[in-house]
Every structure is written in structure tokens, then in C-alpha cells.
Amino acid sequence: MSLLEIKALTQNFGGLCAVSEFFVKFEGRELMALIGPNGAGKTTVFNITSGFYKPSQGDIVFKGKSTVGMKPHQVTAMGIARTFQNIRLWNDMTxxxxxxxxxxxxxxxxIWDSLFRTKKYVKGEEQIKTTALTILEALELMPYINELPKNLPYGIQRKVEIARALSVKPDLLLLDEPAAGLxxxxxxxxxxxxxxIHKEFDITIWMIEHxxxxxxxxxxxxxxxxxxxxxxxxxxEEIQNNPDVIKAYLGDENI
Incomplete structure (x- = not known):
């Protein structure tokens, strides 16, 4: 069984076809890139895969189950985590x-456990904190745990966003332009x-990167x-020398 299989994915926005008949399959532990010029539809593919958009057509099968129609938190619970092209951290939280x-x-x-601070609540919060500290230590972010993200250098903010994605223990990590602005x-x-991360966490990584x-x-x-x-x-090597790719990035006169 494949980890992820996207079949004939199509996304229309009104009269615009942002993604047409997109296919991809991951068996597990790959490190693959999705590239293309600005406006090519890359982030749209990620938004559909992570549950932010419902596709116009096609199917997304993750660990043998279709995720089409699931909410983002449901997709996350299945084992897909992501970062964003523009960093999305809660800047008023540490x-x-x-x-x-x-x-x-x-x-x-x-919610009742939370209101009455039951043993289940205390145990759950301790586990969440332990997981968070473990991830932060692994990514060498412990010196910043009490800082607000907005006060940190951009490169550190990127690491925090990746740490947040890893904290949900994903099987598939989507990185949307992680090097942007660095x-x-x-x-x-x-x-x-x-x-x-790819080696230590033994996960599949799919990235968009310019x-x-x-x-x-x-x-x-x-x-x-x-x-x-x-x-x-x-x-x-094949992509670097592909005339269709060169044309897409540089134009006909460069072929």
C-alpha cells in the first residue's frame, strides 16, 4: 500500500484551472520536490493535500483512505503536517x-477535564509539553522557548515552524518554500x-522550493x-536538462 497517492487531481477556481489531472505516488521515505514557475499551481496542490481545499475532481488516498472532504485537522490527525510559504506562527505566544x-x-x-483540572487533563498536558520540549531540543531551539516568534531572526522562525509540524509526529511532511527569505x-x-529530519524521523518529505x-x-x-x-x-539530472522545463522557466529563446 502506498503512503500517498494523488489521482487525476483537478482544481478549478471559476473559469481558471489551477491544477489539471495531477498524479503522484509516494511509497514512503522519499524526499521529492514539486517545482515550477510562479503561479504554476504548486501551493494549490499542497492546499488540497492538507485539506484546505476540496478538489474539483480526483482523489487523494493517504494510507489507504481517501482524505477528500476532510478538514485540515482531520488530515493532520491522519499523519500529514505542513509548513507555509509565508510563516504562520502565533506571534503573541511563546x-x-x-x-x-x-x-x-x-x-x-x-472540556470538562480541562475545567476541573482532572488527572486526565494533567497527564495530557504533561505529555504535550514533553513532546514539545523533545522536538525543540532536537532542533536546537531550547534557547528560544520563552521568546515570541516575532522577536526572533527569520531563520529561527522557519525552524520553529518546522518544529511545530514535526510535533504532530507526521508520516508525510509538506514543506512549502522552506528556503524563502533565508x-x-x-x-x-x-x-x-x-x-x-528525513533520516532521524524516518518520514517522507515533499517540498516546494524555488x-x-x-x-x-x-x-x-x-x-x-x-x-x-x-x-x-x-x-x-533529467529535470535540469529537460527542454520543457527550461522553456517554462526561461522562455523559448533560451531553448
């Missing part, structure tokens, strides 16, 4: 609380971090879309 709150989709206690030193650190140095350093397979249509799929 780094620790950002990681803690991400786990509340799967609380082991009721300087060269932070990009190098990010590459090493993603390599470490910086080809990141894609070529990390991914063994790349899928390319343009105007919502898949135009190429293969190894980094």
Missing part, C-alpha cells in the same frame, strides 16, 4: 506554546536540517508543473 498548541487537535481529555548561511543550515541548490542537494525525484499541468518528472 515558541514553546506554539509547539504545544499544535498538538491539541488530538487531546486525550474533554540568507545563504541559513539556506545551508536548512539543507542539513532537512537531511537530518532555490534549485536546495532541490538538487536534497531530492532524488522532482515533479514539474506549469500552468497547473505536469510537464516533467524525473531525477535532478
Amino acid at each position: 515558541v514553546l506554546d506554539n509547539i504545544r498548541i499544535s498538538q491539541h487537535y488530538n487531546l486525550g481529555y474533554s 540568507n545563504s548561511a541559513d539556506v545551508h543550515e536548512l539543507i542539513e536540517l532537512i537531511k537530518w 532555490q534549485m541548490s536546495v532541490v538538487m542537494s536534497l531530492c532524488t525525484k522532482i515533479k514539474v508543473i506549469d500552468f497547473g499541468v505536469t510537464i516533467a518528472e524525473g531525477t535532478p
Whole structure:
């Protein structure tokens, strides 16, 4: 059974077809990239996969079960976590609380347990905090646990967002342009971090990224879309020399 299989995925917004007949399959533990020019439909694919959009057509099967129609928190509970192109952290909460709150989709206690501070509530909160601290320590973020994200350097904010996604213990991690806005030193650190996460957490990673140095350093397979249509799929070497990909990025005169 495949970890994830997307079949004939199509997304229309009014008269615009953002994604057309998209297919992909993950067996598990891959590190794959989805690339394409701006407006190609990449983030739309991620939004559908993570439950933010319901597709116009097609199916998404994760661990043998269709996720079409599920809410984002239900998709997360199944084992799909993501980051966003524009960092979405709760800036008025500490780094620790950002990681803690991400786990509340799967609380082991009721609202009554919370109101009366029952043993179940105390045990649940202790477990959530332990998980959060474990993730923060693994990603070397412990010096920042009491800081507000808005006061941290951009590269650290990216790491916090990745930590938050990992805290839900996903089988599939979606990274939407993780290198966006980072300087060269932070990009190098990010590459090493993603390599470490892939190995240490033993998970599948699917990433959207415009910086080809990141894609070529990390991914063994790349899928390319343009105007919502898949135009190429293969190894980094195959993609780098594909005339359709060069045309999509640079135009006809460069072929």
C-alpha cells in the first residue's frame, strides 16, 4: 500500500484551472520536490493535500483512505503536517506554546477535564509539553522557548515552524518554500536540517522550493508543473536538462 497517492487531481477556481489531472505516488521515505514557475499551481496542490481545499475532481488516498472532504485537522490527525510559504506562527505566544498548541487537535481529555483540572487533563498536558520540549531540543531551539516568534531572526522562525509540524509526529511532511527569505548561511543550515529530519524521523518529505541548490542537494525525484499541468518528472539530472522545463522557466529563446 502506498503512503500517498494523488489521482487525476483537478482544481478549478471559476473559469481558471489551477491544477489539471495531477498524479503522484509516494511509497514512503522519499524526499521529492514539486517545482515550477510562479503561479504554476504548486501551493494549490499542497492546499488540497492538507485539506484546505476540496478538489474539483480526483482523489487523494493517504494510507489507504481517501482524505477528500476532510478538514485540515482531520488530515493532520491522519499523519500529514505542513509548513507555509509565508510563516504562520502565533506571534503573541511563546515558541514553546506554539509547539504545544499544535498538538491539541488530538487531546486525550474533554472540556470538562480541562475545567476541573482532572488527572486526565494533567497527564495530557504533561505529555504535550514533553513532546514539545523533545522536538525543540532536537532542533536546537531550547534557547528560544520563552521568546515570541516575532522577536526572533527569520531563520529561527522557519525552524520553529518546522518544529511545530514535526510535533504532530507526521508520516508525510509538506514543506512549502522552506528556503524563502533565508540568507545563504541559513539556506545551508536548512539543507542539513532537512537531511537530518528525513533520516532521524524516518518520514517522507515533499517540498516546494524555488532555490534549485536546495532541490538538487536534497531530492532524488522532482515533479514539474506549469500552468497547473505536469510537464516533467524525473531525477535532478533529467529535470535540469529537460527542454520543457527550461522553456517554462526561461522562455523559448533560451531553448
